[in-house]
Every structure is written in C-alpha cells, then in structure tokens.
Amino acid sequence: MNKTKNFFYLKFIKNRFIFLIPLLTFFVLFVVIPVLLSIFMSFTSASFQGSQFIGLSNYQSMISDSYFWNSLIVTIEFAGMSTILVFIISLGIALLVQNENKFSSIMRVLFYLPYMTPLIVAATMWKWMLNYNTGIINFILTLIGLPAVDWLNSNPNALLSVIMVQVWGLVGFMAMLFVTGLQSIPSEFKEAAIVDGANKFQTFFSVTFPLLKNTSILVLVLSLAYTFSNSFALIYIMTTGGPGYGTTVTPLYIYQTAFTQYRWGYASTLTLFLLAMAIAIGLFALRVQNFRIRKRG
C-alpha cells in the first residue's frame, strides 16, 4: 500500500507531471483524437447513409478531384501573396514608426488597430465597402476619374480583394515585430555606416536589413502560418468561395464537402492532406526557431 503510494508520488507528483494533466487532457481530446479520428474516417464512406470501410477509395477520389487541387492552388496563392505583401508593407511601416517618441508610439497604436478588428467585422465592412454599385471604394475611384472595379464578383479580383483584407488585418502585428527587431539593433552600426559615407538607402540595405534577418524569417514564417490557417472565416463571409471556385480555399472546400454535401469520410481524407501541409509548415517553422535559439545561446 505504502509502496504504491510512493510510486504514484514519485511518478506523478514529485516530477510535476500531475500539473500537466489538465492541459494534456484538453490537448488529447480536441487535437490528438480529432486527428486520429480523421485518419480512421478517411478510410470510410461516412455520410448520412451510414459508414462503411472503403479502403483507399477516398484517396483515389482525392487524386482525381480537380476542385480539390484547384482549392489547394488558391490556398497557396492566398497564403503566399499575403505573406509577401505583409512582409514588405509591415517592414515599411516599421521603418516609419521605429523611433521612440510620442508621434511614433501613437502611430504604432493606429497601425495595430486593424489587427484587433475581429475577422468577421473586417470581412463584413470590407464586403460592404467593396460593393460594385454602392461601395465607398468605387465611389472614390469614380470621383478621381478612375473606372469602377468589380472587386468581389469577378476573377481574379475577388482573390486579390480577400488578400488585400488579410494583409490589412495582419501588417500592424508584423510591423510591431519589426519595430522590436529594429530597436534592438545597436545604433553604433548605423552610425559607423554613416561615418563611412553611406547614404540612407545604403545603410538600410547593407547594415540594417541583414541584421534583421532573424526577425524577417520570423515574420515570414508567422505570416505564412497565419494566412494558411485563418483564411476560412474571412473568405466564408466575403465571397463564400466565389465567383465560381475563384476564392475557394481548401478549408472552405472541406467545409462544403462535410457540412453541405455531408461527405464526411471524403472530407476527412482532405483534412488529412491539409493537416500534413500544416504540419510541414510547422516543422519548418520550428527548425527556424531552433536555429535562432541555438545561435543566441
């Protein structure tokens, strides 16, 4: 009796494992089990008509499903273009507001506000502002003599519009990362370059930017991860994947497969594919992160 109590004490309490149990329980229930479940369901024909084991049939369907591959291309375009734009614009903003003074700190707050805007609100208001007939954006365009643009009901404009909104929402956060990075660069480096006769652009491209390498990598990885795994809500509200399949990203395609067509087995197969991609991005990000820690330590 005493011995088992001792074993329990050493095995769970003394080594503090017991404190991990609540977190671990939720993690297992709502991350690990769903993943295992989707592996299991991907081999079945789960739908309203019941569920049967059908081997690799779903995987064969996936390979020949051109809508799925199209959605994957849209996802990559969405995440890739958003990431590149977020990177450039947030770096630009960071350079404008990097100094420690009252003006810059107020501007930083303003640039951060779009990031605090709930995605659904952002999607709703941009959808309204981008309306072809009554939206304020087209009103401004016609006011300055430009033709009105059909933002949301033609391709590829619709994809560009949702990318624009995603970028708008994300640059404030990423700019803050760049500001933190810029502020940690010792000013001696820049001063030395200026003493050596470098102009502003030379100083930036040959001194500041190389020193920002780690922050840059972090911003790229985080932007990619964020846009890859947050596209659904924005696009669901703004275009519902249309026109046609022009903005149907893979999570939206999976949602439609599962919740409007009720093809749960097949949706699970697609989920696994998306999951594999997400994990690949995650592993890549962790490698980058490890690299940073090692370099620092």
Place this chain on the structure above:
Amino acid sequence: MIYKSKLISRIFTLILAFVFISPIIWVVMASFKTTAQLETYPPSIFTWPPVISGFINIFTSMNFLGIIGNTLFVATVSTIITVFICLAGGYALSKGVFRSKDTLALLMIMTLFVGAQVIMVPLFFVIKDLHLLNSLWGLIIPAVFTPTGTFISLQYMKGIPNELLESANIDGANEWQIFTRIIIPLSTPLIAVLSIFSFTWRWNDFVLPLIVINNTKNYTIQMALGMYQGQYNISWDSIMAISAISLIVPIIIFLIFQKAFVRGLMAGGVKY
C-alpha cells in the same frame, strides 16, 4: 533640411495611418446612420444628427442582450479555464523532471499551425460525441487548449529561477504549495497576458460557433454578425450596429492593456 524631411515623413505616416484605420472609422460612423442613409448612392459620408436606430433595432428585433450574454459567458469561462491549465501546464513543461517533457511541449506548440479550420470536420464529431453540440459549453471546452497560450506560459516560467523552488523545497513546502505560493504570485504578468489574449480570441471566434451552434438562442456576437447579414428581415443599420459593438470591445481592451500586449510579444521570444 533635416527638419523638413522629418516633417514630410511624419505627414506621410499620418496619411498612411489614416488610410489604415479609415475602414474602422467608416464602420463606426455607419453604425449611427439609418438604413436609408446607408443605402443611398453616392454614399453620404457625414450625416447629422447621428441616429441610434441600429442599436435600438438589435435590442428590439433580435435578442442582442442574449447574444452579448452568450459571448461574455463563453469568453469569460474559457479564459478562466485557459489561464488555469496554462499556468499548471506551463509549470510542468518548464520545471517538470519527467522524460518526454520536451517532446510533449514541442508537439503542443506545433499545433500553432493547425487551426480549428484545419481539423473542423473531426472536431465536429468529437464535440458531437461529447454531447456538446448546440451548447455554449461546446464553444468553451474545445477551445481552452491553445498552443500560443502554452508557448507563452512555457517561455515565461522558464525565466523563474530554479533556486526559488529548491529553497522552498528545503523549507518543507510540498509541490502544491510551491505552485500556489511561489509560481502563481510570480506569474501575474503572465496571467494578465493570457487573460487578455484568450478573451479576445474567444470574442472574435467564428469557426467553432459555425460548426457547433445551429440555433439562434446560442449565437455569439461573431456568429450573429456572420449569419444575420443578407437575411431579408435584418436591416443594414442593425448589421452596422453589431459590427461596431463587436469591433469596439477588443479595441478598448487593447488600448487599456497595450503594455501587456507588448509584453506578450516579448514573452513569445520576439527579440531583435
């Protein structure tokens, strides 16, 4: 010369910042217009006097008080649970002495890239099997584990010196006492960051409500905004009023707790 270039750069920054936040200003202004004013073309930029018909509508024609109540309930309860499990879990992952500690930490943090939108189909079935569909607990329980919260807690608690724990141990404190009397009091900044983050995440959540909730009684604010727009019986001024309220809450939280947000960024290992 230097002053002039500085002035130009400031004016440019100011204009750019205005362009960035103009959609937010636009939607707040719109929430004080009538549906008729919202639907005119060319758009009426300024309308005076401001009207609050939209705000009145949402309280009379839909159960907005219930929607706000649901959202606050979900956000508050899941924040409390998140803070608790992240504190305990972060403690175990940073100061624990069991094997596989680092592997577990890595596994959890890696799910940063696996959002709810990626696993929503199997997640739906797990929630269904736990009989949490169509209940507010179905929005709370599945969302309390967050990789970001785990990561921030782990990073923060690594910074608490081991000597403190050891000396408490020598003084005869047991594990529970060490946790409640040393770790928790030293973690108040972490608790602040976790609470603010978790509350705003839950306030802003749409994906989970979309798969879990299907009757209007249990709508949260984002769900109401997403589902009600475009419905014939919901007027535009109501949509604008919900948008404004939904937007203003996280923004006020951010303005009040700015410093904690910056600390959150720092805790995430963002330096240089």
